[in-house]
Structure formats: C-alpha cells, structure tokens
Amino acid sequence: MAAETVTYLEAIRQALWDEMEQDERVFMLGQDIGTYGGAFRVTAGFLDRFGPVRIIDTPISESAMIGCAIGAAMMGMLPVVEMQFIDFISCAFNQIINFAAPNHYRWGQTVPLVVRGPAGGNVHGSAYHSQNPESYFQHTPGLKILAPGTVADAYGLLRAAIRDPNPVLYFEHKYLYRRLKDELPAGDELVPIGKARLAREGRDLSVITYGAMLHVALEAAGRLEGDGIDLEVLDLRTLKPLDQEAILATVRKTNRVIVLTEEQITGSVAGEVAARIGQHAFEWLDGPVHRLCCPDTPVPYSPTLEEAYLPNVDKLVAKVRELSTY
Amino acid sequence: MAKLGKDWGPLHPKVETAERTEKLAKTDLPRERQLELYSYMKLNRMVEERLGNLYRQGKVVGGLYSSRGQEATSVGCAYALSPQDVMGPLIRNLGAMLVRGVKPREVMMQYMAKSDSPTGGKDGNTHFGDLKRGLVAPISMLGAVIPVMAGVALAGRMQGKDLVALTFIGDGGTSTGDFHEGLNLAAVLGVPFVLIAEHNGWAYSTPTSRQMRIKNIATRAAAYGIPGETVDGNDVLAVYEATKRAVERARAGGGPSLIESKTFRMKGHAEHDDAGYVPKEQFEEWRPKDPIDRFERHLLGSGLANDEDLKEIVARIDAQLNEEVDFALASPMPPPERAFEGVYGASEVKA
Numbered sequence: 153m154a155a156e157t158v159t160y161l162e163a164i165r166q167a168l169w170d171e172m173e174q175d176e177r178v179f180m181l182g183q184d185i186g187t188y189g190g191a192f193r194v195t196a197g198f199l200d201r202f203g204p205v206r207i208i209d210t211p212i213s214e215s216a217m218i219g220c221a222i223g224a225a226m227m228g229m230l231p232v233v234e235m236q237f238i239d240f241i242s243c244a245f246n247q248i249i250n251f252a253a254p255n256h257y258r259w260g261q262t263v264p265l266v267v268r269g270p271a272g273g274n275v276h277g278s279a280y281h282s283q284n285p286e287s288y289f290q291h292t293p294g295l296k297i298l299a300p301g302t303v304a305d306a307y308g309l310l311r312a313a314i315r316d317p318n319p320v321l322y323f324e325h326k327y328l329y330r331r332l333k334d335e336l337p338a339g340d341e342l343v344p345i346g347k348a349r350l351a352r353e354g355r356d357l358s359v360i361t362y363g364a365m366l367h368v369a370l371e372a373a374g375r376l377e378g379d380g381i382d383l384e385v386l387d388l389r390t391l392k393p394l395d396q397e398a399i400l401a402t403v404r405k406t407n408r409v410i411v412l413t414e415e416q417i418t419g420s421v422a423g424e425v426a427a428r429i430g431q432h433a434f435e436w437l438d439g440p441v442h443r444l445c446c447p448d449t450p451v452p453y454s455p456t457l458e459e460a461y462l463p464n465v466d467k468l469v470a471k472v473r474e475l476s477t478y
Numbered sequence: 479m480a481k482l483g484k485d486w487g488p489l490h491p492k493v494e495t496a497e498r499t500e501k502l503a504k505t506d507l508p509r510e511r512q513l514e515l516y517s518y519m520k521l522n523r524m525v526e527e528r529l530g531n532l533y534r535q536g537k538v539v540g541g542l543y544s545s546r547g548q549e550a551t552s553v554g555c556a557y558a559l560s561p562q563d564v565m566g567p568l569i570r571n572l573g574a575m576l577v578r579g580v581k582p583r584e585v586m587m588q589y590m591a592k593s594d595s596p597t598g599g600k601d602g603n604t605h606f607g608d609l610k611r612g613l614v615a616p617i618s619m620l621g622a623v624i625p626v627m628a629g630v631a632l633a634g635r636m637q638g639k640d641l642v643a644l645t646f647i648g649d650g651g652t653s654t655g656d657f658h659e660g661l662n663l664a665a666v667l668g669v670p671f672v673l674i675a676e677h678n679g680w681a682y683s684t685p686t687s688r689q690m691r692i693k694n695i696a697t698r699a700a701a702y703g704i705p706g707e708t709v710d711g712n713d714v715l716a717v718y719e720a721t722k723r724a725v726e727r728a729r730a731g732g733g734p735s736l737i738e739s740k741t742f743r744m745k746g747h748a749e750h751d752d753a754g755y756v757p758k759e760q761f762e763e764w765r766p767k768d769p770i771d772r773f774e775r776h777l778l779g780s781g782l783a784n785d786e787d788l789k790e791i792v793a794r795i796d797a798q799l800n801e802e803v804d805f806a807l808a809s810p811m812p813p814p815e816r817a818f819e820g821v822y823g824a825s826e827v828k829a
C-alpha cells in the first residue's frame with residue numbers, strides 16, 4: 153500500500169503541528185494566523201487545537217513581533233513567527249541582525265527563535281510578495297538559514313529549526329506550496345541543519361541550488377539525458393552555515409559547476425558558493441563557475457517580465473550546454 | 479537660502495521641567511530601606527567616578543557613558559522590582575544594574591574589555607545580561623529592547639511565573655518605530671510590562687523639542703490605552719513609588735504602564751563629549767536639584783540619618799570600590815582565539 157502523499161505546505165503545517173503537540177513551549181506569533189489560519193492557510197485549525205495563548209494574532213508590527221519572540225525565546229519558550237510574506241522580514245531587520253543574531257556571542261544567551269514565511273516568485277506577486285531575502289541575512293553571524301526544496305525537508309528541517317537553540321530563518325517557497333507532493337518520511341528523524349543533499353548523482357556537471365530552483369535543475373537534468381549530459385544536482389537546503397564539504401565534493405567530481413538560485417545576482421548566496429569554489433577547488437575546475445540567478449532588478453509583475461527575470465529550465469539547459477563544451 | 483523657508487522654532491528652547499518642590503514624595507519605606515536607596519545612588523555615582531578615572535588613565539578601551547544626575551531614576555525603578563522580575567537596562571542605567579546585584583567589578587571589566595568581564599571581552603560597557611539575575615542586555619539601537627521585554631513579559635505570563643518586565647527608553651528613543659510597535663504590542667497583549675521613559679532633555683546634542691511636539695512623554699500612554707504618569711525623576715522616592723504602583727498593577731493583570739521620569743543629563747552623551755551645546759543655565763538650573771544631594775537633605779532633615787551615618791556609607795563604598803578596581807585591573811585581556819568562539823549556541827533544545 154502506497155503511503156499517503158502530502159503537499160509541501162501540508163508538510164510545513166504538520167511539522168508545526170507535531171512540534172506544538174510535543175512541546176508546550178512552542179507557540180506562534182503572526183498576522184492573521186488565528187481565526188483566518190494564515191494567508192496561505194498554513195495554520196488552519198491551530199487556533200482551535202492550541203488556543204489563543206499559543207496562537208497569537210499580532211498587530212502589523214513585524215519588528216515588534218520578532219522582538220517579542222526574541223524576549224520569549226530567551227525566557228525558554230520556543231516561538232515561531234510567521235511573516236505573512238517573507239518580503240516583510242525587512243521591517244524586522246534590526247531585531248534579527250542586531251538583537252537575535254549576535255546575542256549568544258555577546259553575552260552567552262541563546263535565542264531559540266524561528267522566523268518562517270513564504271519566499272520566492274513565479275506566482276506573479278510582484279516586487280513585495282516575491283522576494284528572496286536570504287542574502288541580506290547570509291552576511292550575519294549567528295543566524296541559521298534554511299530553504300527546503302522537498303516535502304521531506306520542509307517537514308524535517310522545520311522540526312530541526314524549532315529545536316535548534318539559535319535564531320533560524322526558514323524560507324519556504326510559495327511556488328512549491330501546493331504544486332509539490334510527496335510522502336512524508338516515516339519515523340521521527342529530523343533533517344540535520346547544515347547538511348546539503350545530493351538530489352541527483354551525475355558525472356558531467358554540477359548544479360548547486362535550493363528551493364524551487366531544485367526542481368528546475370532536476371527537470372533540466374531529465375531533458376539533458378537525451379544529449380548524453382549527466383547532471384549532478386546538489387540541494388543545499390541549509391544556506392547558513394553552508395555545507396562547504398558537499399559543495400567542494402561535487403565540484404571535484406564533475407569539474408564543472410553552475411550555481412542556480414532565485415536571487416538577484418549581486419551579493420547573492422550563489423556568489424558566496426562560487427567564491428568558496430574558486431578559493432578552495434580552483435585546480436579542480438574545467439571551466440568558470442557560473443551563477444545562474446536573477447538580474448539586478450526588482451521582481452517584475454507581468455508574466456512575460458517575470459519569465460524573463462527568473463531562471464528556468466530553458467535557460468539552465470542552454471547554460472549547461474555552453475559550459476559542457478568549455 | 480531664503481527660498482528654503484523659515485525655521486520652525488528655536489533649536490534650544492528651555493527644557494520643560496516637572497513641577498517640583500524640594501519635598502520628596504510620600505513613602506512608607508522604613509529608614510533602613512531609604513538608606514539602602516541612598517547607598518545604591520551613591521554607589522552608582524561613585525562607580526562612575528572611578529570609571530572616569532580609569533577612562534582618563536586610558537584603561538577604558540571604548541566610550542564611557544555617565545548617568546550623573548539620573549541616578550534616582552535607575553535606582554528607584556529597579557528598587558521597585560521583585561527578584562523574579564526581569565529588567566532591560568540601557569546605557570545610563572548602571573544604578574539599576576547595581577540594584578539587581580551586578581558587582582562594580584563586572585562593569586569595570588566590561589569597560590576595560592577584560593577577560594573576566596561578563597562577556598569575556600566580547601562586548602563593553604553595560605552591554606551584558608544575566609537572566610539568572612533577571613537582566614537582559616540591551617543593544618545600541620534604541621527602542622529595540624521594548625518589544626523584546628514585552629516578549630519576556632509574555633513568556634513569564636505563559637509560564638505562570640508572576641514576573642513583571644521593565645525597561646527604559648530616553649526622550650530620543652521614543653522617536654523610534656520600536657517604541658511604538660513594542661508598546662502597542664505590549665498593550666494589545668496586556669502583558670505585565672513597565673516602560674520607564676527617562677526624559678533627560680537631550681539625545682546626544684538634540685533637545686527634546688526636536689524629538690516631539692508634546693511636553694510630556696507620558697501623554698503618549700493615552701495612544702496605547704495604558705496608564706501614563708509623569709514623575710519627578712530627581713526624587714528617588716517618587717520614582718520608586720510610581721514604579722511600584724505600575725509593577726503591582728502589571729502583576730495583578732492590569733497590563734503595561736508608561737512612566738515618564740523627568741530628569742536631566744548632567745554630562746555629555748559620553749565622556750568625550752563636553753556638552754558645549756547645552757546652555758549653561760540649564761546645568762545651573764538642575765545642579766541644585768541633584769537627586770543624591772536632595773535625598774541627603776531629606777534624610778538629614780527628617781532625622782532618618784545624621785552626617786555620621788552618611789559618611790559611614792560613603793566610606794564603606796569607597797573601601798569596596800578600592801577592591802573592585804584592583805580586581806578589575808588585575809584581570810588580563812582576553813586570549814585572541816576567543817574572538818572566534820561562541821557565535822552559535824551549542825546544544826539542541828530538548829523537549
């Protein structure tokens with residue numbers, strides 16, 4: 153009998169549910185997460201089950217929401233803050249990078265905080281409902297950053313995030329919410345933070361990616377099989393701390409690499425991955441490390457513009473072919 | 479330049495002072511506890527005088543911040559708290575930290591960046607915390623600690639701890655977004671939280687008139703639907719009694735309060751700043767209202783203490799501070815490799 157499949161969104165909901173069932177220190181702060189169940193219905197049913205003490209609807213005050221969660225976390229609670237769209241995390245930038253992130257380094261007090269929310273484009277959300285803000289935070293010591301691209305990771309990484317003693321930013325890709333379906337892994341094992349996953353083994357060229365772009369890479373790999381090009385796909389899953397060993401291992405194996413991400417290219421996580429490869433695996437390379445990212449523009453609205461803006465299978469296949477003959 | 483229009487008001491208007499008399503607020507505090515208040519204020523000032531010496535000797539590696547003239551606010555507020563309460567002091571709340579049990583040597587080592595400082599040299603000045611003593615470390619971005627302390631209060635309520643969270647903000651800090659967001663969130667959630675607005679006339683070189691159009695910060699409480707009160711911030715008894723009322727209200731489930739403590743910053747923003755921008759007459763106006771001198775007059779005038787009692791307190795503090803300074807000076811600088819340690823907290827949070 154086949155196991156039941158769930159969507160990526162349901163996996164997130166299930167992880168929150170299971171952690172709240174298991175540990176009463178876990179509680180949530182967010183906008184419209186209670187009666188309404190969240191803009192994407194991630195917390196539908198939570199208010200009924202866990203009550204208003206643990207499912208807290210807040211004013212439109214991102215900075216205060218996260219500040220409040222920091223205070224509660226220091227006191228031994230395990231708060232999870234939902235950003236209605238992750239774009240709005242910028243309104244709480246100071247609390248995250250100046251309060252939560254350096255707290256343990258500065259005075260030894262852990263801040264077991266999770267901030268989660270829908271990131272990414274391809275749903276015509278335009279400039280303020282499509283962003284990928286990871287690189288703003290990639291720079292900041294003390295944070296952990298997760299970006300699951302599979303149902304299993306959406307579930308297992310979120311549970312790991314809630315149990316981690318550090319401030320964790322969990323960027324879920326809204327394009328995958330209801331499009332991606334898979335079985336939840338049996339058992340209670342967490343997905344380790346800081347470990348990349350080899351999503352596809354291949355010989356010829358490595359695509360290092362995460363989030364929704366993982367599926368672009370896998371689809372491109374299928375299409376390139378006909379050309380006799382065997383792609384390896386590394387799913388980073390954790391963006392901070394980066395799994396440098398896994399990154400260097402795949403480069404040493406295939407000697408060609410494309411870093412595929414949905415960020416604006418300048419100052420991106422992809423840039424950091426490329427820099428590490430250049431610094432630590434230069435002699436293994438048979439060609440330049442290519443970053444296939446978004447251009448340095450805001451996220452445009454119109455489908456024709458957004459298609460031009462985002463990386464996709466066609467763009468990746470073309471770049472792979474080009475780099476394969478370098 | 480005329481095209482740019484006229485200025486909208488004098489840059490250095492007179493700082494509005496609270497209605498005040500020499501007489502201090504009524505209190506039921508017995509003699510011993512009033513003497514304790516005096517000791518803490520005196521300790522606050524004398525620690526800062528020692529720090530000033532260390533600064534002039536080049537032992538303080540960063541800036542030095544003084545709360546001279548504001549001791550009654552720090553000490554009076556902290557004194558109104560119970561052991562289970564949690565406080566988030568700012569840079570000018572050394573006195574509040576001393577009341578919570580921080581040792582002078584800890585602060586001295588912080589300023590001198592010593593290995594044995596509470597942060598091991600990783601941070602300076604009053605930027606350290608210890609939840610075992612109910613202390614949350616602030617960050618330099620003003621206002622940020624307000625929502626954080628609202629969260630402390632929220633957690634305390636969830637955990638059934640009967641605690642009240644208290645923090646401070648200056649007149650300048652009330653202009654931040656976090657002041658509004660944090661106080662509003664605290665009010666909406668009804669958490670046991672007290673915010674002390676220290677209205678000391680100046681935010682670095684900017685007078686309060688360039689921070690707000692209102693005369694009393696306490697007016698803002700109405701916008702959040704919470705009680706607001708303005709107190710004479712140079713009367714330690716008034717500060718203590720007002721804070722105690724707010725703390726008791728919070729503990730009883732009455733939600734947050736805003737207390738404005740009107741006082742004056744008798745020095746510059748930091749030790750390097752001679753405060754030349756502050757009109758001399760403002761210092762002259764406030765000098766006779768010095769909170770420690772005034773409390774001394776109260777203690778002597780009401781017969782709660784005589785000159786000998788006060789001299790004995792000062793001598794005791796002086797002797798204690800000799801030891802504290804010696805200890806702090808003897809601590810080595812931290813080993814360089816410590817710079818790379820402790821970015822992350824280690825273990826998993828177990829259920």
